[in-house]
Amino acid sequence: MTDAPIPQYYRIKQSLLDAIEHGEYPLGHAPITERAICKQFGVSRITAVRALQDLVNDGLLVRHRGRGTFVTEHARLHDKPGPLATPATAKLIGVIFQRLYGQHITATLHGVEHVLRAAGHHLLLSDSQGSARTEAENIQRAVNAGVGGFVILPVEGSANTKQFQALQDMHLPFVMIDRYYPALPSDSVVPDNFAIGYEITKRLIANGHSRIAFVAVEASTTSVQDRYGGYRLALREHHIPLTPELSFLESYNDTPDDQRYRTLSTWLNASYRPTAFLAVNSFVLTKVVTDLLQLGVQLSDEVGLASMDNANLDDLLARTAIVATIPSFEMGRTAGTLLLNRIAKPGQSAHHVILPAEISATSSITLELRTRVETAKMS
Numbered sequence: 001m002t003d004a005p006i007p008q009y010y011r012i013k014q015s016l017l018d019a020i021e022h023g024e025y026p027l028g029h030a031p032i033t034e035r036a037i038c039k040q041f042g043v044s045r046i047t048a049v050r051a052l053q054d055l056v057n058d059g060l061l062v063r064h065r066g067r068g069t070f071v072t073e074h075a076r077l078h079d080k081p082g083p084l085a086t087p088a089t090a091k092l093i094g095v096i097f098q099r100l101y102g103q104h105i106t107a108t109l110h111g112v113e114h115v116l117r118a119a120g121h122h123l124l125l126s127d128s129q130g131s132a133r134t135e136a137e138n139i140q141r142a143v144n145a146g147v148g149g150f151v152i153l154p155v156e157g158s159a160n161t162k163q164f165q166a167l168q169d170m171h172l173p174f175v176m177i178d179r180y181y182p183a184l185p186s187d188s189v190v191p192d193n194f195a196i197g198y199e200i201t202k203r204l205i206a207n208g209h210s211r212i213a214f215v216a217v218e219a220s221t222t223s224v225q226d227r228y229g230g231y232r233l234a235l236r237e238h239h240i241p242l243t244p245e246l247s248f249l250e251s252y253n254d255t256p257d258d259q260r261y262r263t264l265s266t267w268l269n270a271s272y273r274p275t276a277f278l279a280v281n282s283f284v285l286t287k288v289v290t291d292l293l294q295l296g297v298q299l300s301d302e303v304g305l306a307s308m309d310n311a312n313l314d315d316l317l318a319r320t321a322i323v324a325t326i327p328s329f330e331m332g333r334t335a336g337t338l339l340l341n342r343i344a345k346p347g348q349s350a351h352h353v354i355l356p357a358e359i360s361a362t363s364s365i366t367l368e369l370r371t372r373v374e375t376a377k378m379s
Contacts, residue, residue, distance in 0.1 A: 008043060008047055009043075009047045009048075009050040009051045009054070010051075010054075010158075010182055010183060011183075012037065012041050012043065012047065012048070012051040013051040013054050013055060013158075014161075014183055015041070016032070016037075016051065016052075016055060017055070017060070017161075020060065020071055025071045026071070029070070029071065030068075031067060031068025031069050031070055032052065032061065032068070032069045032070070032071075033068060033069070034048040034049055034052065035048075037051065037052065050219070050220075052069055053219070053220075054157060054158075054219075054220040056069070060072060060159065091120055091121050091122060091148065092121070092122050092123075092124055092145060092146060092147045092148060093116055093121045093122070093123055093124065093147055093148060093149050093150065093151065093339070094123075094124050094126070094138075094139070094142030094143075094145075094147040094149070094150040094151075094152075095109070095112060095123045095124065095125045095126070095150070095151050095152075096125075096126045096128060096135060096138045096139065096142065096150065096151075096152045096153070097109070097125075097126070097127060097128065097152075097153040098128050098130055098135075098153050098154060098155045098156070099127060099128070099129060099130055100125075100127040103328070104309065104326055104328045105153075105328075106328075107328035107329045107332070108153070108177065108178070108328045108329065108331055108332040108335075109125075109332060110329055110332060111328065111329040111330060111331060111332020111333035111334075111335070111336065112151050112177075112332040112333070112335055112336045113332075113336075114329075114332070114333055114336070115332075115333050115336030115337050115340065116151075116336045116339070116340070119336075119340055121148075124142055124145055124147060126138035126141070126142065128154075128155050130155055130156070131155060132155050132157060132159035132160055135152075135154065135155050135160055135163075136159075136160050136163050139152075139160070139163050139167070140163075143167075143170075143172070147172075148172075148173075148343060149172065149173040149174060149175075149339050149342065149343055150167070150172070150173070150174035150175070150339075151174070151175050151177060151332075151335050151336065151339055152174055152175070152176055152177065153176070153177045153178045153179070154176055154179060154180075154181070156217070156218040156220065156221045156251075157218065157220050157221070158181050158182075158183070158184075158220065161181060161183070161184060164181065164184055164186065165184065168186070171346060173187070173339060173342035173343055173346065174186065174187070174339070175187040175188065175189060175335045175336075175338045175339045175342070176188040176189075177189050177190070177331055177332070177335045178190060178191075178223060178331065179221055179222045179223045180222050180352065181222075182222060185349075185350040186350050187335075187338050187339070187342060187350050187351050187352075187353075188350075188351075188352050188353065189331050189334045189335045189338065189353045189355065190222070190223065190226075190331070190352075190353070190354055190355070191223075191324075191326045191327060191331065191354070191355055191356075191357045192354045192355065192356050192357055193222075193223045193226035193227045193230070193308075194226045194227070194229055194230040194233075195230060195356070195357070196227055196230060196308045196309075196324045196357050196359070197226065197227035197228060197229065197230025197231040197233075197234070197308065198230030198231070198233055198234045199230070199234075199324075199359050200231075200278060200306045200308060200322050200324060200359060201230065201231045201234035201235065201278065202234045202238075203306070203322050203359065204276045204278065204304050204306060204322065205234065205235075205238050205240065207276075207304055208275075209275045209276035209304045210238075210240050210275075211243065211246065211272055211273065211274045211275050211276070212231075212235075212246065212274060212275075212276045212277075212278050212304070213246040213247075213248070213267060213274035213276070213277050213278065214228060214231050214246060214247045214248065214249075214278050214280075215248045215252050215277060215278065215279045215280065215284050215285075215288055216228065216247075216248060216249050216250070216251075216252065216280040216284070217251045217252065217253065217254075217280055217281065217283075217284060218250070218251045219249040219250065223280075224249075224280055227280055227308050228247070228249070228280075231278065243272045245266075245267070245270070245272060246267065246272060246274055248263060252279075252284050252287060252288070253283055253284060253287050260287075260291055261291060261294070261295060264288075264291055264292065264295060265295065268295070268297065275302065275303065275304060276303070276304025276305070276306065277289075277292075277303075277304065277305055277306070278304075278306045278308070279305075279306065279307050279308065280308050281307060281308060281309045282307045282309055282310055282323075284307075285305065285306070285307040285321065289305065304322070305321040305322070306321055306322040306323070307321055307322075307323050307324070308324050309323075309324055309325075309326045309357075310323045310324065310325050310326070322359065322360070323359070323360050324357045324358070324359050325357060325358040325359075325360065326357055327355045327356070327357060327358075330355055331355060334353055334355065338351060338353065
């Protein structure tokens with residue numbers, strides 16, 4: 001178990017949230033600029049950009065091309081949430097997941113259900129559909145239903161800090177799973193994301209790769225931050241300079257086709273052309289490979305492919321990539337056990353449980369993948 005440090009950009013983000021709440025940035029106010037953030041907090045431009053982008057991703061700020069970054073109407077509503085209702089003591093447990101699909105989610109839910117059902121609890125299951133607003137509504141509905149605690153796989157970002165703080169104020173226990181809020185001490189169960197990023201990058205380096213593209217989803221999510229940290233450490237230990245241009249830290253799968261193709265084309269035509277692609281998860285790796293094929297890229301034994309989970313990786317890519325196997329069922333089981341302990345013995349300090357993941361590697365691109373390449377070129 002470890003205590004995660006609070007990143008500098010996150011402290012800035014929280015300060016901006018407080019300023020918005022206290023009306024320092026009302027609707028129609030002059031734009032919030034990166035330069036002003038740098039001057040106020042004495043930070044670099046990249047840190048200021050990161051803090052502002054988090055708030056944009058959370059839907060609290062909006063960028064208008066040529067005009068600047070402004071507070072949204074959603075932010076004004078979000079900063080003044082209605083009070084959460086007081087729950088009744090019950091055997092009902094709220095289980096709220098960012099999305100309800102994929103092998104990882106299914107296995108994690110089985111782990112949660114395995115423990116809580118054996119203890120005589122019933123689950124109230126909710127799908128947040130990737131939306132912070134829906135997640136907040138799901139929390140409120142579960143509280144109104146009288147749940148005695150929560151297991152939550154939160155949506156990306158940290159837009160619902162106030163909702164989780166309200167649960168703590170009500171002494172209503174919850175365990176976060178798969179990711180956590182760095183500034184909010186709470187029980188959490190995660191895979192060893194830092195080690196995943198570190199070990200996979202080391203394997204790619206051992207295979208002869210020094211130009212490794214890191215392709216992510218929304219960068220304010222702790223799982224992405226930790227995996228990216230492991231990637232950077234592995235590069236540094238092997239005296240390989242970080243190439244910032246090869247870090248795609250936005251949501252790759254949600255980026256429009258033309259922008260994704262433009263990014264890949266830029267990489268492929270640059271002096272720093274990557275020889276390996278390290279995806280933060282299997283959804284991203286699948287999309288990257290599909291895009292490369294559409295661009296006519298010859299995938300061969302010299303092209304390194306890696307995914308930091310195998311949750312939804314098709315059999316072909318699972319046989320041709322370096323892959324991390326996430327202990328999904330164990331994560332769910334551990335989260336359920338933590339919650340039961342918290343219900344039985346309230347008042348304990350928060351536990352941040354990190355579970356190891358298994359790294360598997362294959363060394364060659366199969367004939368089947370070469371066939372897929374030729375098919376893509378002909379279509």
